[in-house]
Amino acid sequence: MVTIGDVAKAAGVSRSTASYALSGKRTISPAVVQRVLDAVDELGYIPNAGARALATSHTKVIGLLGRFLDDEFAPAMLQYILGVTNRARELGYDTLLVSEEDGVHALQRLSSSRMVDGFVLLNVAERDSRLEILRHAMQPGATVGLPAECDGVDVFDLDFIESGRLMVQTMHDAGHRELILVSQPVHVVERGGAYVWRLADGARERAAELGMTLHHHHGDSSQPGIGTDLHAVLDQHPGATGLLLNNEAAAAALPSVLAARGLAAPRDISVIGRYSDDFARTFSLPFTAIDSAADELGRRAVQQLVARIEDGPDGTAPHLVDLIPPTVNDRGSIAAPPSLRG
Amino acid sequence: MVTIGDVAKAAGVSRSTASYALSGKRTISPAVVQRVLDAVDELGYIPNAGARALATSHTKVIGLLGRFLDDEFAPAMLQYILGVTNRARELGYDTLLVSEEDGVHALQRLSSSRMVDGFVLLNVAERDSRLEILRHAMQPGATVGLPAECDGVDVFDLDFIESGRLMVQTMHDAGHRELILVSQPVHVVERGGAYVWRLADGARERAAELGMTLHHHHGDSSQPGIGTDLHAVLDQHPGATGLLLNNEAAAAALPSVLAARGLAAPRDISVIGRYSDDFARTFSLPFTAIDSAADELGRRAVQQLVARIEDGPDGTAPHLVDLIPPTVNDRGSIAAPPSLRG
DNA sequence: CGAGACTGTCGAACCGGTTCGATTCAACGT
DNA sequence: ACGTTGAATCGAACCGGTTCGACAGTCTCG
Numbered sequence: 001m002v003t004i005g006d007v008a009k010a011a012g013v014s015r016s017t018a019s020y021a022l023s024g025k026r027t028i029s030p031a032v033v034q035r036v037l038d039a040v041d042e043l044g045y046i047p048n049a050g051a052r053a054l055a056t057s058h059t060k061v062i063g064l065l066g067r068f069l070d071d072e073f074a075p076a077m078l079q080y081i082l083g084v085t086n087r088a089r090e091l092g093y094d095t096l097l098v099s100e101e102d103g104v105h106a107l108q109r110l111s112s113s114r115m116v117d118g119f120v121l122l123n124v125a126e127r128d129s130r131l132e133i134l135r136h137a138m139q140p141g142a143t144v145g146l147p148a149e150c151d152g153v154d155v156f157d158l159d160f161i162e163s164g165r166l167m168v169q170t171m172h173d174a175g176h177r178e179l180i181l182v183s184q185p186v187h188v189v190e191r192g193g194a195y196v197w198r199l200a201d202g203a204r205e206r207a208a209e210l211g212m213t214l215h216h217h218h219g220d221s222s223q224p225g226i227g228t229d230l231h232a233v234l235d236q237h238p239g240a241t242g243l244l245l246n247n248e249a250a251a252a253a254l255p256s257v258l259a260a261r262g263l264a265a266p267r268d269i270s271v272i273g274r275y276s277d278d279f280a281r282t283f284s285l286p287f288t289a290i291d292s293a294a295d296e297l298g299r300r301a302v303q304q305l306v307a308r309i310e311d312g313p314d315g316t317a318p319h320l321v322d323l324i325p326p327t328v329n330d331r332g333s334i335a336a337p338p339s340l341r342g
Numbered sequence: 343m344v345t346i347g348d349v350a351k352a353a354g355v356s357r358s359t360a361s362y363a364l365s366g367k368r369t370i371s372p373a374v375v376q377r378v379l380d381a382v383d384e385l386g387y388i389p390n391a392g393a394r395a396l397a398t399s400h401t402k403v404i405g406l407l408g409r410f411l412d413d414e415f416a417p418a419m420l421q422y423i424l425g426v427t428n429r430a431r432e433l434g435y436d437t438l439l440v441s442e443e444d445g446v447h448a449l450q451r452l453s454s455s456r457m458v459d460g461f462v463l464l465n466v467a468e469r470d471s472r473l474e475i476l477r478h479a480m481q482p483g484a485t486v487g488l489p490a491e492c493d494g495v496d497v498f499d500l501d502f503i504e505s506g507r508l509m510v511q512t513m514h515d516a517g518h519r520e521l522i523l524v525s526q527p528v529h530v531v532e533r534g535g536a537y538v539w540r541l542a543d544g545a546r547e548r549a550a551e552l553g554m555t556l557h558h559h560h561g562d563s564s565q566p567g568i569g570t571d572l573h574a575v576l577d578q579h580p581g582a583t584g585l586l587l588n589n590e591a592a593a594a595a596l597p598s599v600l601a602a603r604g605l606a607a608p609r610d611i612s613v614i615g616r617y618s619d620d621f622a623r624t625f626s627l628p629f630t631a632i633d634s635a636a637d638e639l640g641r642r643a644v645q646q647l648v649a650r651i652e653d654g655p656d657g658t659a660p661h662l663v664d665l666i667p668p669t670v671n672d673r674g675s676i677a678a679p680p681s682l683r684g
Numbered sequence: 685c686g687a688g689a690c691t692g693t694c695g696a697a698c699c700g701g702t703t704c705g706a707t708t709c710a711a712c713g714t
Numbered sequence: 715a716c717g718t719t720g721a722a723t724c725g726a727a728c729c730g731g732t733t734c735g736a737c738a739g740t741c742t743c744g
Contacts (some may be wrong), residue, residue, distance in 0.1 A: 001456070001480075004731055014694050041700060046454035050395030051730035054699045059392065061438070061457075068424060074417040074624065081423075082410060085441040094457070097439040099427040112388035115403075115436070115652070124717095135732060138343075157617055223626020259601045273510070282416065283594055284565020345700055356724050368703095369721060382694060393700035396729045 002043045002070060010039035024316070042069045045336060053114070061094045062305060063116035063124050065106060065130065067123040068099050071155035071188070071221040075279045076294050079327040080122050083298025091306045093117070111137040118305045120144065124155075125192025142301040148193065150321050153254045154304045156297050159323035160195045163290050164202025166326050167244045167272050168212065170288075175336040176242040179203075180214040180233055182250045186218045199246045199274065206265060215240065230257045245273040251285050266335035287333040290326040297324065344385045352381035367383040381383070395456070404430055404647060407440045407472065409449060409667060413530070413563040415590045417621045418636050422464050422486060425640025432623035433648045435459070445472045453479040457463050460647045462486065466497075467523045467534025482650040484643040489537065492663050496646045498639050501665035502537045505632050506544025509586045509614050510554065510667050512630075516612060517678040518584040520546075520555040522575055524592045529558045541588045541616065557582065583679035587615040592629050608677035629675040632668040639666065 013032055020026040021036040028036075039045070053059045054155035064084050085095045096116055099107040103121075107130055110116050117139055117284060121130055124145030127134065134141040135152035146157040164181075171179055181203055183189075190198045200216055207214035215237050219229040226249045234240075234257075245251050251273045257263060265271045273289035280289060290311065311317065335341075350360040355374055362368040363378040370378075380386070395401045406426050408420065427437045438458055442448040445463075449472055452458050459481055463472055465485030476483040477494035488499040506523075513521055523545055525531075531538045542558055548557040557579050561571040568591045576582075576599075587593050593615045600607060607613045607629065615631035622631060646662060653659065677683075 001454075001730095003734095005730075015731085016695075016733075017693055020693085023732080026693090027691060032692080044454070046397070046451065048730050049455040049457040050392045050401065051699090052732080053392030054390070054396055055732045057392075057699080063441075074420045074620070078420045078423075080439055081420075081439070085439055086648060087441050089440075095426055095439050095454075097423070097437050098426055099407075100431055109388065111388070112343075115391040115392040118615045149401075222624055227626070230401070249624070256601060258503075261717080266376055282564055282591070284569070340688085346702095347700075357701085358725075359723055362723085365702080366722090370710075371722060374722080390700050393729090395701080396731085397700080397702045399729080593700095 001048070003043045003235045004045070006043055006049065007036060007039045007045045008339035011035040011045060014094040021059065025083055058309075059115060059117055060092060061096055061111045061116045062088055062309075063096045063098060064105075065100075065103050065119060065121050067103060067125075069123075069191075072123065073183075073221075073279075075282065076248065076276055076292065077122070079294035080298045084302050086122055087302040087304070089115045091301075091302065093124065093306060097217045098141060104133055107133045107137065108131070111139055112242065117309045118142070120301050120305060121153075124127065126194040127192060133144055138313070140305060142305040142308075144297050144301050146321070146323070148194075151319060154284065154301070154308065154319050155321045156288075156301045156304075157195070157323055158292055159325055160198035161202035161205075162323075163197040163274060163326040164246075164289065165206040166202075167199075168203045168206040168210065170272060170328065170334065171242040171244070171270060172206075172210050172212060172274050174242075174334050175252040175340045176212075176270060178215075178237070178240045178335075179207065179244055180215045180217065180237055180240045181244040181246065182217050182219045182230065182233065183246045184218065185221050188221065189218075193205070194271065196246065203244060213240075219247050219250050221247065223253055227257055228248050230254060231261070240269075241339070242270045242272070242334075245275075245289075246285070248275050248279065251275050251279075251287060251289070252283060255286065263271075265333040270334040270337070271339070272328075274326075274333060280329070280331070284333055288331045289329050293324060293327075300324075343390070344387050344531055346387070346389065349381045349387045350380060350386055353377040353387060359535065374444045381439065399456065400552040400651075401457060401459055402434060403436045403438055403458045404644065404651075405440060405449075405452045405461045407437045407442075407445050407461060409445060409467075410441050411465075413527075413531075415563075415621075417624065418590065418634065419464070420620055421618055421620055421636035421642045425637035426644050429641040429644040430439050430648070432643065435648060436529070441442055444623050446475055447622045449475045449479065453481055460484070462643050462647060463495075467536060468536040480655070482647060484647040484650075485645050486639050487539075488663070490536075493661060496643070496650065496661050496683070498643045498646075499537070499665055500632075500634055500639065501584075501667055502540035503544035503547075504539040504665075505616055506546070506588075506666040508544075508547040508632065508670065509541075509616070510545045510552065510556065512614060512670065512676065513584040513586070513612060514548075514552050514554060516584075516676050517682045518554070518612060519679075520557075520579070520582045521549065521584040521586055522557045522559065522582045523586040523588065524559050524561045524572065525588045526560065526563065527563050530563065531560075538588065545586060555582075561589050561592050563589065565595055568592050569595045569599055572596060573603070576603065582674075583611060583681070585611055585613045587613065587617075587631075590621065591633070593617050593621075593629060594625060607675040610680060612676040612679070614670075614676060616668075622671070622673070628673055630673045631671050633671050635666060635669075642666075 009016045015147040021028045021033045049162045119141040142154040222228040271287045273287045276292045350357045363370045363375045461483040463485045466485040484496040562568040613629045618634045
């Protein structure tokens, strides 16, 4: 393997000079710099990461800790991951992906062994035991998902409360007065998926303000349960003209459910969902939806994390809680309710 | 940070003795070993990864290089990734996930900087420029995906030729004589997705042997194109009673296409697909299918890679080409063709 | 014209592990 | 009684970078 010593020898200088020539941390004569650079690409020198990490205590690696639960939605998870890895690479960092069940243990291991310069936590729960560790770690951290207690970390999430309000408002503006909201199953809430009730709260609040009726149901997170659930809910509320979906599986199942009932959106019923644009493309979901912006959230988390890493431990920029505003992707599944039309 | 020096001091021994006590590479008295172990967990000592890597030239990290193409199927990719990271962790390794466009460059960077002990390449193409680099790298590599030239790497893939044969044979056994195969789009083949024609070849071969008619079509890899394609193909071959799908988007779109045509499987048409079991569960695809076994392929690749890493560079175990045999997951979408029934 | 500042370079130390050779001491065989 | 072996431990060197302090030579300015 070619070391900086080899480069130095080839350029006829000392190791330290070669190092300074490459880092530019001291003035080195242009002639020498050029000789060193020539030697570098003649020999194909790439510094040894371990040695550099040892000397600088910076690894240029960030740790990405996911919670990959069985009923977590795969396409969305991949979006988060790619957002993180791509942005990290753009900023000169590699990404260590950890899928370990025991996130607390993984965090301790990576932190104390100094394998990474910082952490991004995905799918952060309302009370997430990993945060406790992260706050005491010497590396900074960013989360995707809004926990109950945000200090010591930078937090990124979709603004779910506003999303709920926006869904209801949109339906109201189109003339609807009775809505059904289909959320994730209760166990998702119980394990800390606070986004479920955040969206529901926003929706309820706005519905109350506007004097609308809102029925809230938790649906299964996969087929065929969710199909049955949707049928049941539609049977139960024949007067409802608008459907709000905060449940990817429901969005995926709805087209066949509607077809089975001889309904079409927006002719018979209006629909608005909340899922990633990418997901909609792959499965051509024909519903207007709030983009969950997984990719963007991953990118922002990394961006902020790297800024904090490079500010050093004394950088005292205040911690962020960045809730990105919902944007509606209009796919034409909302119209006036049948009763208002000719 | 607590170093092995601190541990040694706390145990009243030299650094080298502490090191040997922990590694067991020399005999150390039980009393001392105990004192060292006590010191370790009193101080919470975890070795510095960079320093260890520098000394041992082993990082306990494997590099996972994906090609995340736009129309690559997200749920499947995540399955591969989790198979790799989970198995790696079980074997004591962490995983560096690289999504960089320029795989060749990434490979060179990680290899020369000695950041990883070995590589797993996903989505390997027929002629994959990354393989050339990998063969000359000092770290071993395993691929998921069968390239034209396999030497110097361990190769893992589903046996697509046999999968094609099996699809046709299964339909034949049920009494079908005219089949349609819907594959991935032509551009997937052109960029090296050889599995597409491998499956098609196997299918064609077996159809010829059995005297059956097989129509082969390339369909779009996403909606709404694939929906249109499916309609067109069904219009074009009214005599076909069996549908073979080697295209995930087609599988996802088929239920609504069938519904729109007033058809049901297996009543009017029999269907067999090739996609991951996990995908089928999430979307409740009601079709009998060959499991693409993404998770298992990832696990096997890592398993073999780690074996090769730990054998050291002189380990001369022959390189594998492990094509795992297709298994059919019966979901009841195959029956005798209508013409043969009462 | 000499003190002071600046430029460019080098040697040595350091980061935190692992590992080799040497050393001490007790047990053993003859 | 004495060399031999083996167990247990230590000090020093090494892995491959970075960085600090020193130093020689050149330039500047009073």
